Amino acid sequence: MNTILLEDVFCDSGVPQYTFVEPAEYIKTKVALRTRGRGVIVEGPSGIGKTTCIKKALAEIDMKATMLSARVPDDIEFIKFILQSPENLGVVIIDDFHLLDDTIKKGFSDLLKVLADTARADTKLVLIGINKAGECLIQLAPDLNNRIDTIKFEKNPEEKIEELITKGEDVLNITITCKKDIVGNSYGSFHIAQMLCKTLCIDQRITEQQRDRIEISAPIKNIIHIKMQELARIFTPTTRTFAAGNRNRRDGRALYLRLLIWLSEADDGALQMNEVSMVHPQYKYSINQIADKGYITRLIDNNANIKDVLYYDASSRILAIEDPKYMFYLKNTDWNQFAKEMGFKLENIKTLYDFALSFAGEKRVYAESLYNHLTENEYSVFYDKNQTPDILGKDLDKYFEPIYEAGATYVIVLMDAYYPKKVWTVFESKHYKDRFGENSVIPIIFNDFILSPTDPLYNKGCLTIDRGKDMEEQINEIVRILIEKMNS
Structure with a gap:
C-alpha cells in the first residue's frame, strides 16, 4: 500500500481527497445543480470552498459539466462563443465570472433570463464568483433576481x-x-x-x-509567523503599491492604506463603498472620489500583481479579496508598523475634506482649475459647484458653517478685490477666521488686491497669483506647494 503524503491530505489547491467537508450550502448547491434550465450563481469569500463544493456535488450526482475560468484566455474565447451559440451545451460552469468585462456579463444576464423564461433543458449556466459578485449581474439586470438560484457561501x-x-x-x-x-x-x-x-x-x-x-x-503565533514570512515575500511589495495609490501619497488620510486595513477587519473579505462611507463618515468624500472618478479601478487594472489579489466592481462599488492567502496576510499584518515603514501618518482624521475653497464668483475659473488639479491628485475638495445636488433644499447657512469652521483640513482663500464685497465670502470668512491660529487657512492673493494692515490675512504667509501670467503654470505650482504642505 502506498504511503499517504502530507500534501495530499492538507492540500493547498484542488479538490481535497481526504479532508473534504460539506459546507452548510452543500445540499442546496446539489439541488440547484440538478434543476434543469434555471441558472445558478454561487458567491462567497475567496477560499471558502465554493468551487470544491460544486465539483464534489457534480461527482455525487454523476453530472458532467464543462468547467471554464475567466482567468484562462482560451476559456474566455469559449465563454464568448457561448453567448453566440447557447444551444445544447449541457451544464457550463464559469469560475471567477466577476472578472469578465461588463459587456460579457450583460450578455450572460440576458441569456440567464432567456433560459429561465423558456425552461430550456439543453443548457444550464452556473456562475461562481467572490463575495457579493452576483450583485453586479443584478445591477445590470434587476429583473434577473427571481429567475436564478443564488447560493451565498459564508464563512464556515x-x-x-x-x-x-x-x-x-x-x-x-x-x-x-x-x-x-x-x-x-x-x-x-x-x-x-x-x-x-x-x-x-x-x-x-x-x-x-x-x-x-x-x-x-x-504555539499558533509561531505557525502564523512562519507562514507570514513566506507570504510577505509575495504580498508585501503588492500591498505597498496599493497603499501608496496612484499618486504615492503619504499624508494623514492615507485612504488606500485604510481600505486595506478595513478589508483586514471584514469578516467576508469584501467592502461595499457606500457601507464603508456610513461607518467612516469622515472618509465619505474621499471614498466617493476614488470610486466615482475611477481612481481605484485604474490602480488595480494597471498593476497585474494587485489584480491577482484584489477585485473592484465599479457598478456595485465592491472591493473584494481574490486570494485567501492574501486575506490571511492582511489579517495578520501589523498595520502600525507597516505604516511607519512606508512613511505614512495614520492619524485620527476628523475632517470631511482635505481642502475647502473660498472665493468670489469672479475668480471661479481659478477655483475650478485648482479644484480639478487637487482632485486629480486624489484629494477631497469642497467646491460649491460640485456640491449642487447635495445642497438642494438645505439651509445654506447651516450647511456651509461647519465646513469652514472644522470640516476641512485646510481652507484655501482666493483673495481678490471682489472677495470682501460678497455676501457668501464674508459669511465664510466669519467661520474660518478662528482657524488662523491653527495655521490651517492658506491665503492665495491676486495681484490686483492690496491687503490693508487691518486685514486678518496681513502678515500671514501666502501664495500669489499674477493675472497677467499663465494661469495653469501658476496653479500647477500652487498645487505642488499645497501637496508639500499636506505631507509636512
Missing part, C-alpha cells in the same frame, strides 16, 4: 473547520493538540485551515502518514 462555522482538521489527523495518524488555535485563526476558511495545518506538519517534520499515532503542536 468552527465545527466545520474542526471536522476538516480531524479528518486530516486520522489519515496522517497524528493528533494536533493546538487544533483549537488553528480553528480560531482560519477565519472560517477551509483553504486557510489546510494551509496552517500543512505549515504545522512541516514545522514538526511530519511529511507523510505515521505508522504510530503521535502528537504534534506548536
